[in-house]
Amino acid sequence: MNSLTRFSGLLLAAALPLTALADLPEERIEPSINAELAEHTKVFNKQIYKVADNVYSAVGWSIANSVMIVAPDGLIIVDAGESVEESRKVFAEFRKVTDKPVKAIVYTHFHPDHINGVKGFVTEEQVKSGEVQIYAHDTLLENVVTQGALVGPILGMRSAYTFGAMLNAADRKDMNGGIGPIAVGGASSFIPPTITFKQQLDTTIAGLKVQFRWAPSEAPDEIVMYLPDNRVLISAEVDQGPTLPNIHTLRGTKFRDPVLWVNSLDLLRSFNAEYMVPLHGRPVTGQDKVEEVLRMTRDGIAYIHDQTVRWMNKGLTPDELVEKVKLPPHLAGYAPYLREYYGTVKHSVRQIYQGYLGWFQGDPVDLDPTPPVEKDKRLIGMMGGRDKVLLAAGDAYLKGDYQWAAELAGYAIRVDHEDKLARDIKARSFRKLGYAQMNINWRNWYLMSAMELEGSLGEEQSLALAQRLRGTFLSPDMLKNLPVNIFLQNWVTRVDPDQANDVQLTLGFSFPDIKEEWALEVRRGVVQLHQGIPAGTTLKLTLDKTYLDTVISGENSLLKGAVLGDVKVDGSLLDIKTFLGCFDFAEAPLALTVR
Template sequence: MEKVSARSGLSALFVGLFAATLGACSGETGRELSEHSQGFTAASTYTASSNQKAIESLPQRDTTDHEAANRGFIGTFEGEKAIIRNKQGDLIWDLNEYTFIDGASPDSTHPGLWRQAGLNNLHGLFEVTDRIFQVRGFDLANMTIIQGDTGLIIVDPLTSEETAEAALALVREHLGDVPVVAVIFTHSHIDHFAGAWGVINRDDYDAGKVRVIAPIGFMDEATSENIIAGTAMARRASFMYGRRLAKGPHGHVGSGLGKSPAYGTFGIATPTEIIDTTGQRLNIDGLDFVFQNAPGSEAPAELTFGIPELAAYCGAEIATRTMHNLYTLRGTKVRDALKWSAYIDEIIDLSADSDVYFASHHWPVWGRTEIVDYLELHRDTYKFIHDQTVRLLNNGFTSREIAERLQLPPELAQTFSNRGYYGTLKHNSKAVYQYYMGWYDANPANLDPLPPEKAASRYVALAGGADALLEKARAAFDEGSYRWTAEILNHLVFDEPDNESAKTLLAETYDQMGYQAESGPWRDVYLSGAYELRHGAPEEPLMDMSTLLGILQQTPVEKFFQTMSVRLNAEDAEGVERRIAIVFTDLNESYLLTVKNSVLHVHKDASLDHAESTLRVTRELFTRLLIGEVGVTEMLTSDALELEGSTIQLVRFLSLFETPNSEFNIVVP
């Protein structure tokens, strides 16, 4: 048997494999950026006036949020302890990074978002109720700690091992050095499970001393959500979370849902118990838990639970202190607003005996009347967006027209916890339209429009040339018509991407639009667009794949082959037929990969007799190949990889697949 290094070919195929889930945690950190190096313009008089008017329009109810967000505070880390690093000394999280959020909102930040960012900046250990605590501000999400009879039950151990470990250290500093006996993953998004090994002792887990509880479908969704389009979603997520922006009043101030995600070491623990039925009960370390199975709500796999003995209910991420996303700006499948609303309605009944409601983000709600009011407002908001969008689309309105027309009634709008700090009414209504009607608005002009670059050149010519269009754009900018300025300048930049005057003015326009945005993601998208007009797209890969090793090793190998299918270069594969086999020697699994008609098919446990080449490899080595962790010398001497058949045919097979461009342009062609 011939040994061969397939490192370069295989690892190139899987760059960005989990980028969609981790895109928020990837890319340039922005931690060494100052606002000066980021580049920005001051808030215009129009922006300052708009934000001043927004202060007057903010809700007059829910004025106790600051008291609630501070309630139960026990302590936090200060000084050197406030800076969380990985084993290599790299900065993962700095609790002091958002100290600029203080006092009245500046002209360059929407007052609603500034208020929300200040509340989200309250960090440390908080008591929720008897035996229930939360660590907030150590990551995008909260980590909840429940005291069982013999140890700690951890709910949602954050995004990275480093932040989860630091959060647990804070807990033990105040509550004592007791073991973790169980972990609950409420849902399949990475900021709720990837820090698992920061709180779970591996020896205890292997010995069956730590229970891991998750909703049905968790492992599949957690390791594969958006795997097909991961590269594109990662690039877009860097805009949504402002990864390249400096943190400051002219840059990133928060996501609305929390701060930003932590990027560090990501892992996953395989659940030992699954929740698949609403009403399912488990006794966990002496406490009875009653679960709700809520798939297809905020996440494809999600659970909530009540603890009757403690009169407490955990709503996961189904109802938090912001309007959420029916569609996320990084790109995902649209969520079902009607189903989401129904789950919240069910929680109202399930939580009937609860005096406190807590979630995976933000601060709790205390008092039965307050809980019901809070949940009803969220329930009715999602149903209102659904019902009224459908009403208007049935009257012939398009998604853009509906987004411009739709307004929440005062009963739903006049509460801080329901405002669009994360999701927005505009893009959520478009999501409902897309859910039912798709991309086409029925106008024949929009059935087969020109692509952006071709349309751009025609628009520029129609305006009388670049100089004339730029003059019109400056006039619109000076009038404070920033949406129109952006629309016409976008055509000029796509026609003349080297036109520095156009790019500069468009960047200044995006600055103003970002400053006026109440949604954290909208602000970050606009300011990221401005950043890249000034500095260009990133030159480095979005992600260090080695940080994903813990998750990749738990991912079904079929998922890797799915992403191969969408990286086959159809032009290169015209008229080509290939049959390659991959055998995982430690899993006792074999796969036949065939290319024909410019399509890749994968067949598990098929006959390998006619394969041109057969690659025999262990799962561990295959995973390390994918992330480029294995060196050539190690590969050539490894007994864990062998090749039967033609080396040339294997190389030709691999050459049919392209490495996607994970740093593609967004604001220029």
């Protein structure tokens, strides 16, 4: 039975009573994968690549590579992978090459797939004793804790969609992560850096000369590493590997400045390296080939940026820009480095516009728009009612116009989240769109959103998923290293105005073991963090930072500590209860598509 026959019931429904539009005819949409995307998966087959005489890159175990450098007096491990389990497997492969002791770990930047597996290579005791040093940019720790503490809940959920965390085996078959194999997850660990720098560091590690350079690009704290003795460049994600770089990530991130990224790629070109070892994908050999890959990558990013700005200055808005800015054939066809497996031109263009001009596109109608649900109710009424809208959506679906079908169905869903027919049309449209995608981010978002629409990713599942993914960005090891001010700063964005609008109270926090004092002032719905406790503050909690760590991890609470004596309380318990009641720490299920 073809799709037209299957859908005939929907088409005929125009002549039936409105209540007849209850369900779509049965249809099985078989999982499939874009042929080029499936072929791209072979790039990440598990293999240890030997580079020059002493560098080994482990490709295919985690979404990011780990690199082993064999130095005269020991090993340098560059990037620690996404989980302890996978990093242990990589270390076992490295141990087939050498049994030298690990002397240093290098974090090229703060993203979880580059740091979370560190305890698969070394122990905390080895680092504390000085046996192992950990090198990083001097903002890495700040980036780690700020990311997880400030926007962890929403970032965790959006990351789940980006990486297709709940997709079934059929939807993951032959898939990859664009820049590596599919992320496998696992236990997250973290050990803070012991040696950091800002701009550059030329040093000797385990008897080997190394040169570190700050190269802001895919991450603000990105660093690269050059080995002058054999002209090997560890390029981190300045060269993001076998894909068009992700100038913007759909999971959400601060503005990635393409100009800084291009400048950093030019910095890498200046090394004239004979070998390049990216932290995603395979190594590159030969000075001419390294130069070609770096030059073409920088030209791809520069073209997208420069043409976006050119047309912005002619008044085009994001929806117009994405139709105007397209890579020319010599760049778009440069495989695999500028193929859209991970980044895309379209979502990069939108973030460049936003990065320079913000959300306002110049039409004042957007300054105070009709609320979405009210707007959709009016539009549906003008179009003849919900059933006519969904008939049009069904017709678009039959004709293969899946984007239009999804847009039309979205009107009905915003008015009634439980509209089964609308959700079904949109879910089926997303599956059709998703299976056709070459880009893993777009594919995963379509398919995860389809699951949400189908009801297989409900509130309970989404809450559990967000909490699990949040642990990737803020693991227990990271929580131990959360500075007091970062923990308390998180309270500022948790204030509940309904509870705090009539409250004016200040609560001091004293930590004798680390000799720090801070205070939070609730001032009628606004919270200010003070370093030190203001004079006249009558409410104060005194506790050790070690106890606060157990509060942060969820093992204890401030009230429990007050009862058991781990927290000394000065002032009225009733006032402290009022103060604590001003904050909203409840976790809520996050619906990203059904809104």
